Amino acid sequence: xxxxxxxxxxxxxxxxxxxxxxxxxxxxxxxxxxxxxxxxxxxxxxxxxxxxxxxxxxxxxxxxxxxxxxxxxxxxxxxxxxxxxxxxxxx
Numbered sequence: 192x193x194x195x196x197x198x199x200x201x202x203x204x205x206x207x208x209x210x211x212x213x214x215x216x217x218x219x220x221x222x223x224x225x226x227x228x229x230x231x232x233x234x235x236x237x238x239x240x241x242x243x244x245x246x247x248x249x250x251x252x253x254x255x256x257x258x259x260x261x262x263x264x265x266x267x268x269x270x271x272x273x274x275x276x277x278x279x280x281x282x
Contacts, residue, residue, distance in 0.1 A: 200206050204215070223229035232240070249255055 204212060207215075220229065224231075
């Protein structure tokens with residue numbers, strides 16, 4: 192019996208080729224719009240939603256500090272990796 196992670200399965204949406212998946216998803220989106228159940232954000236609505244989310248996240252100072260710390264550490268790792276590659280002889 193095939194599991195959901197088994198790539199040999201011929202059943203289900205995930206086993207279809209990407210073009211077929213897009214075709215089906217497109218039909219779903221068109222149907223939702225035709226029924227009036229879909230919402231398309233205007234630029235202003237999207238901007239306001241992003242601002243609201245950003246404000247909510249930034250209230251948690253510990254979370255913001257963790258994000259900044261992780262970014263700084265990643266940058267340091269990347270810089271060290273680039274320096275190491277530049278110093279090693281080309282193979």
